Amino acid sequence: MDIVPSYPSCAKRSVAPAWCCLLVTLLVVGIVRVTQGGTENTDTSRSEALLSSLRQSRASYDTVAVYFTQRKRLALLDVTLESKGMIFFQRPHWVRYEIIAPIQSLLLYNGKKVQNYVFSQGQWKLLRSPGAAVVGKVFRQLGSWMQGDFSADQKMFEIKVHPSEQGEGRIDLIPRSDTLREFIQRIELNVEKAPDYRVNRVTIRESDTDHTVMVFEQELNNPDIPQDTFKTPDSSAACQGLFRKAGDSTVNKVEEPTP
């Protein structure tokens, strides 16, 4: 017998967690707080120091733009798929998350609602995505965090910090929910020190064999962003041009992680 799916709940369970994890990963860096029960490390002070340094170094930036390469390893098909994209964030809560190749898709958040666009048959199309409301809820929460309001719910992930001798390290976000853990085992944020503390690589581990690695190849802090960056897909070319204009001095050399 065929089962007609309940699509809105489908979106909540499948699309939203993926977005939630990724956006938490991308936006929460530098503003997470270690709680006593949620931290497992051998050197609490170094862990606290890493998080504190990361938080302080990001505090002076109201706008951040990141150009990234994303590599998805899918063992079943024995393939690694590569895509390119960029993320723009502006305090208190504006976000532009765009994949630019080989497909084009875009997510915009204005503090109230999420708009999801895809480029199809030669033009941008606004999707009526059932997961948008849930994603918007997450964004609102993140906006609170960005403004220093830590009263918002932080129960989604257990945070484990792995500081290195040099003051750098890795922050693991482990889903607390069994349902989410079925799809994502762990999210790893790689923190580098120079020139200031920042996340330069994110690894999302779906299983022992499948993972997605996002390498932040270029990061611009407090850039003059193009008009309507957070309003329309039409500013895509201008946004991409911002990274070219910034030049090689802003390009990061990030080593690939060990699978």
Next chain:
Amino acid sequence: MVALIGLSGCARPVSLGRLIHDPAQQAKLRLGVNSTELSEGMFRTLISWGPRQMAFVELVKKNAQGGLSVAALTDVGSTLYAVQIDPNGAIRVIRKSLPFSDQWLLDGLVAELLILWQRPPANSHLHQLNPDQRALVLQEGQGTKMYVFDRSDRWIEYQRLWRRRSQCHISLEWDSDPLPKLIRVHNSKKHYRVLRERLRRSDGSIDSGAGS
């Protein structure tokens, strides 16, 4: 009123045309479905149901043993589903983050994608639907599968019928590549539509319709 008109349209039986006895032509059309030889395919998929839509990427890859692997990924890289089809036809859902049954996934999205890798059954019959179209038709009880070809013997359509009423209609748009450029699916039984845009040509080059 609109609903009534829609329902009456859906309920109209599909004509199977006139049976033709031409084994050579039947074999030629059947073997003309040449995507079965392709090692892989990659599509940008947009599914719509009611007012809602969702986009992802689907991949198909043939392994050395002749089996097929199929997967769907969101734009942020998470796996929506992964399915393995063994050469003997055994199917396993390896991973699924969609809240409907394995059978729903296999009978719907996966089956509709894999028609490109499956030749029309050898025991299907040749029918003349109209002066411009012929079809390979397989009737099994109340169910019917139709592979429709145009005047130049190009495969342009697939239909799955129940009691001659369409349950799933798939149209194919081609260019010079062995994989179709566009696939449009209307599954009237499960109430969804799918648009698949080819992302990668068989020579490995990237198509521009869904990307930069």
